[in-house]
Amino acid sequence: MPAALTGYLSLKGAHPDLPGFACPLRSLTGVPCPTCFLTRATAASLHGRWSEALDQHALGPLAAAALLVWSVQAIRQRRLVPRGLLRAWHGAVALAVLLGYWGVRLLLQFGLGLPAFPSG
Numbered sequence: 001m002p003a004a005l006t007g008y009l010s011l012k013g014a015h016p017d018l019p020g021f022a023c024p025l026r027s028l029t030g031v032p033c034p035t036c037f038l039t040r041a042t043a044a045s046l047h048g049r050w051s052e053a054l055d056q057h058a059l060g061p062l063a064a065a066a067l068l069v070w071s072v073q074a075i076r077q078r079r080l081v082p083r084g085l086l087r088a089w090h091g092a093v094a095l096a097v098l099l100g101y102w103g104v105r106l107l108l109q110f111g112l113g114l115p116a117f118p119s120g
Contacts, residue, residue: 001080003071006046009064013043031110032117034102038063056118058101 012018025033041060044053046067053060073082108116 002067002074006067006071009039009043009067010046012039013045013047013049016040016043031106032102034098037118042067059098 008018012020020039023033023036025031026036035057037056038060041053041056041058042063044050044056045061045064050061053064070082070085073085074080077083105116108114
């Protein structure tokens with residue numbers, strides 16, 4: 001499954017018109033969620049388009065690297081959640097970083113009027 005997800009995102013990076021899911025929060029309110037543009041950033045990262053990835057979402061390259069590691073380990077161990085890959089605190093740190101980054105982007109975009117989210 002992780003390799004399929006990584007493969008799909010790689011294909012999406014080469015063919016952006018492939019179907020995907022729209023963000024429900026952004027569709028309803030116009031306010032991007034913490035992961036808005038992360039799919040595009042991850043797909044761009046998988047193709048080595050670092051500038052484009054960072055313009056979309058700063059955590060895209062990290063997400064791409066994490067997906068690649070997860071895919072390799074899942075295949076090696078033949079387990080969806082490989083042993084020894086994640087600790088409980090990893091999720092807490094990732095969530096804190098994601099929410100902190102989102103908060104800064106919201107402040108810049110809606111508080112200061114500076115473009116912090118890509119259009120589209």
